[in-house]
Amino acid sequence: xxxxxxxxxxxxxxxxxxxxxxxxxxxxxxxxxxxxxxxxxxxxxxxxxxxxxxxxxxxxxxxxxxxxxxxxxxxxxxxxxxxxxxxxxxxxxxxxxxxxxxxxxxxxxxxxxxxxxxxxxxxxxxxxxxxxxxxxxxxxxxxxxxxxxxxxxxxxxxxxxxxxxxxxxxxxxxxxxxxxxxxxxxxxxxxxxxxxxxxxxxxxxxxxxxxxxxxxxxxxxxxxxxxxxxxxxxxxxxxxxxxxxxxxxxxxxxxxxxxxxxxxxxxxxxxxxxxxxxxxxxxxxxxxxxxxxxxxxxxxxxxxxxxxxxxxxxxxxxxxxxxxxxxxxxxxxxxxxxxxxxxxxxxxxxxxxxxxxxxxxxxxxxxxxxxxxxxxxxxxxxxxxx
Amino acid sequence: xxxxxxxxxxxxxxxxxxxxxxxxxxxxxxxxxxxxxxxxxxxxxxxxxxxxxxxxxxxxxxxxxxxxxxxxxxxxxxxxxxxxxxxxxxxxxxxxxxxxxxxxxxxxxxxxxxxxxxxxxxxxxxxxxxxxxxxxxxxxxxxxxxxxxxxxxxxxxxxxxxxxxxxxxxxxxxxxxxxxxxxxxxxxxxxxxxxxxxxxxxxxxxxxxxxxxxxxxxxxxxxxxxxxxxxxxxxxxxxxxxxxxxxxxxxxxxxxxxxxxxxxxxxxxxxxxxxxxxxxxxxxxxxxxxxxxxxxxxxxxxxxxxxxxxxxxxxxxxxxxxxxxxxxxxxxxxxxxxxxxxxxxxxxxxxxxxxxxxxxxxxxxxxxxxxxxxxxxxxxxxxxxx
Numbered sequence: 001x002x003x004x005x006x007x008x009x010x011x012x013x014x015x016x017x018x019x020x021x022x023x024x025x026x027x028x029x030x031x032x033x034x035x036x037x038x039x040x041x042x043x044x045x046x047x048x049x050x051x052x053x054x055x056x057x058x059x060x061x062x063x064x065x066x067x068x069x070x071x072x073x074x075x076x077x078x079x080x081x082x083x084x085x086x087x088x089x090x091x092x093x094x095x096x097x098x099x100x101x102x103x104x105x106x107x108x109x110x111x112x113x114x115x116x117x118x119x120x121x122x123x124x125x126x127x128x129x130x131x132x133x134x135x136x137x138x139x140x141x142x143x144x145x146x147x148x149x150x151x152x153x154x155x156x157x158x159x160x161x162x163x164x165x166x167x168x169x170x171x172x173x174x175x176x177x178x179x180x181x182x183x184x185x186x187x188x189x190x191x192x193x194x195x196x197x198x199x200x201x202x203x204x205x206x207x208x209x210x211x212x213x214x215x216x217x218x219x220x221x222x223x224x225x226x227x228x229x230x231x232x233x234x235x236x237x238x239x240x241x242x243x244x245x246x247x248x249x250x251x252x253x254x255x256x257x258x259x260x261x262x263x264x265x266x267x268x269x270x271x272x273x274x275x276x277x278x279x280x281x282x283x284x285x286x287x288x289x290x291x292x293x294x295x296x297x298x299x300x301x302x303x304x305x306x307x308x309x310x311x312x313x314x315x316x317x318x319x320x321x322x323x324x325x326x327x328x329x330x331x332x333x334x335x336x337x338x339x340x341x342x343x344x345x346x347x348x349x350x351x352x353x354x355x356x357x358x359x360x361x362x363x364x365x366x367x368x369x370x371x372x373x374x375x376x377x378x379x380x381x382x383x384x385x386x
Numbered sequence: 387x388x389x390x391x392x393x394x395x396x397x398x399x400x401x402x403x404x405x406x407x408x409x410x411x412x413x414x415x416x417x418x419x420x421x422x423x424x425x426x427x428x429x430x431x432x433x434x435x436x437x438x439x440x441x442x443x444x445x446x447x448x449x450x451x452x453x454x455x456x457x458x459x460x461x462x463x464x465x466x467x468x469x470x471x472x473x474x475x476x477x478x479x480x481x482x483x484x485x486x487x488x489x490x491x492x493x494x495x496x497x498x499x500x501x502x503x504x505x506x507x508x509x510x511x512x513x514x515x516x517x518x519x520x521x522x523x524x525x526x527x528x529x530x531x532x533x534x535x536x537x538x539x540x541x542x543x544x545x546x547x548x549x550x551x552x553x554x555x556x557x558x559x560x561x562x563x564x565x566x567x568x569x570x571x572x573x574x575x576x577x578x579x580x581x582x583x584x585x586x587x588x589x590x591x592x593x594x595x596x597x598x599x600x601x602x603x604x605x606x607x608x609x610x611x612x613x614x615x616x617x618x619x620x621x622x623x624x625x626x627x628x629x630x631x632x633x634x635x636x637x638x639x640x641x642x643x644x645x646x647x648x649x650x651x652x653x654x655x656x657x658x659x660x661x662x663x664x665x666x667x668x669x670x671x672x673x674x675x676x677x678x679x680x681x682x683x684x685x686x687x688x689x690x691x692x693x694x695x696x697x698x699x700x701x702x703x704x705x706x707x708x709x710x711x712x713x714x715x716x717x718x719x720x721x722x723x724x725x726x727x728x729x730x731x732x733x734x735x736x737x738x739x740x741x742x743x744x745x746x747x748x749x750x751x752x753x754x755x756x757x758x759x760x761x762x763x764x765x766x767x768x769x770x771x772x
Contacts (some may be wrong), residue, residue: 064630073628
């Protein structure tokens with residue numbers, strides 16, 4: 001297997017894009033990434049997307065996007081793994097290049113969630129859960145996360161308001177990211193007074209649905225100097241799975257999918273949690289941040305909040321989280337989020353983020369994309385090239 | 387790259403499966419294939435499916451199917467390329483094994499199209515076309531194929547009734563396939579008198595929507611003797627793409643996606659059309675059979691019918707087509723069809739089909755799966771192992 005690098009980045013702002021359709025967003029991001037890499041063709045394109053069929057009446061995105069990007073005849077394939085679709089597409093590209101099958105592969109994660117009214121997207125997002133045993137019983141994704149958070153508060157006897165430190169940090173960082181959806185700070189008081197969505201999850205625990213597209217260009221290390229974009233190494237891009245239905249899990253508060261994914265990623269990279277300089281966490285809901293920190297080996301079980309307080313999760317902290325706003329502050333265009341996370345990690349390693357959110361220790365980054373409450377988890381570890 | 391073989395097959399009958407849901411079908415096929423191969427675990431599972439989100443309210447099939455198949459923690463990923471999803475999943479598995487990334491990979495193509503009424507599935511299937519320039523204008527898949535067939539009749543001055551030889555042959559073969567949906571013959575007279583669906587396409591030009599799941603186990607040649615199932619070599623599994631919108635094509639009667647896919651497949655295998663003993667063609671509509679025979683290099687442009695007459699397409703003919711019924715006779719469960727085609731080709735090479743449909747020359751088989759009127763085409767060439 002060859003070593004692999006990212007040499008091109010492209011993204012659209014995360015917004016309600018009323019004036020741009022799905023293909024516009026995808027092609028804009030992909031062409032920007034190709035321009036950054038200095039390439040005018042690719043060997044293949046991996047598309048990460050969950051809901052184009054349900055919300056834009058468009059499946060078959062692989063060939064659509066290569067066609068619209070002017071890549072006539074190039075292989076384009078869509079991969080779907082719920083909210084993990086973006087990093088799943090990156091994994092597909094990384095493996096295609098690592099194996100020597102292809103030399104330069106484009107990844108584009110794209111989602112357009114605001115095309116129809118919110119009810120449609122909530123229903124569509126619930127297809128990431130178990131249709132026969134969860135969603136048909138009325139359980140949607142806020143509901144599933146609310147049950148998990150309830151259990152967490154009960155088991156570990158913590159104060160619900162302590163979770164505020166995650167979204168407060170995410171918003172603080174999003175202020176400086178020009179592509180973020182919410183460029184304003186929030187306070188602990190605002191969190192405590194925020195509108196309840198599904199007890200105990202309030203509005204400020206919840207990442208917003210949004211539209212956006214994000215793209216990276218993956219190439220072999222041995223060729224990376226041929227490209228215009230400053231390269232960053234991918235040390236690992238590994239997947240772990242778990243049951244979809246949360247009630248089938250031995251311990252619903254332990255994300256086995258996360259554990260499996262990070263174990264492989266640490267093994268492949270030869271690293272451990274203490275080597276990670278900052279972490280692009282899948283903060284779709286505050287509870288997911290806590291559970292991910294624990295199953296990823298950063299915090300002990302039930303101690304994520306204590307860990308966050310002690311270690312520090314802001315830009316100057318011991319483990320900066322959501323450095324460009326995370327899903328909470330940047331926005332969560334489902335199938336694109338995993339690619340945004342990796343782009344933001346690469347920008348940190350390239351030192352091209354705005355100074356106020358540049359993390360001081362930036363040799364090794366970890367990004368983790370989670371599909372369906374932990375059923376598909378892809379952990380990517382990236383390394384600066386000196 | 388390592389040589390790759392198929393060592394396990396599993397399939398459900400193609401039917402309206404009112405008593406089995408999507409996961410039942412998928413897991414039945416996958417476990418049967420694993421039993422045939424004599425394995426109780428896999429390194430990964432590639433799922434080919436197009437419409438589970440639209441018609442069964444279930445996305446995220448990768449982790450769902452590995453979970454329900456008892457493959458706890460195994461990587462499962464869904465790939466979608468419209469009607470080409472099945473072979474796209476096979477290609478993904480073949481590349482994972484060829485590259486040395488994985489040793490044994492399960493592929494399962496699954497589709498449940500009859501869960502809701504026909505209007506829903508027609509609308510859902512139209513998401514394989516260009517949503518902004520075709521489907522929103524009212525064009526569905528019968529409509530697109532009707533326009534192509536109209537043009538074919540006009541350009542090549544042939545008699546519409548001459549197309550009957552394709553469905554008559556497919557039904558003749560389906561009679562002997564216990565998994566086929568339509569196990570009855572049809573006559574040329576019945577074809578000529580068949581109900582018009584969208585001129586010039588009549589009912590007997592059209593493959594039926596259906597439910598079904600089909601699975602193969604892909605392993606490395608170097609290890610194939612470790613498995614219980616009789617192995618068959620995959621010489622090539624190559625993809626070609628074209629514009630989704632048919633009106634964007636230079637010549638709508640020339641399937642450039644097919645041409646690109648077969649050129650690669652012939653190149654990789656070192657073979658040419660004359661080496662192919664029989665052909666599992668994507669006969670979703672009779673016109674697709676004709677266009678595929680031409681762009682695949684079997685017949686000259688506009689001469690598919692003449693070729694079929696002269697060469698013979700029945701079991702004893704020069705190029706047997708749709709030997710187990712094809713999409714027309716076996717049925718067309720969209721994301722599963724590409725896997726059914728490969729299973730049937732392997733059964734011919736293993737000589738395990740019922741005697742009346744066993745092709746006499748059976749060293750080299752070709753199967754071709756087409757997504758969206760030729761926008762994604764995957765051609766697989768298989769070889770008997772003596």
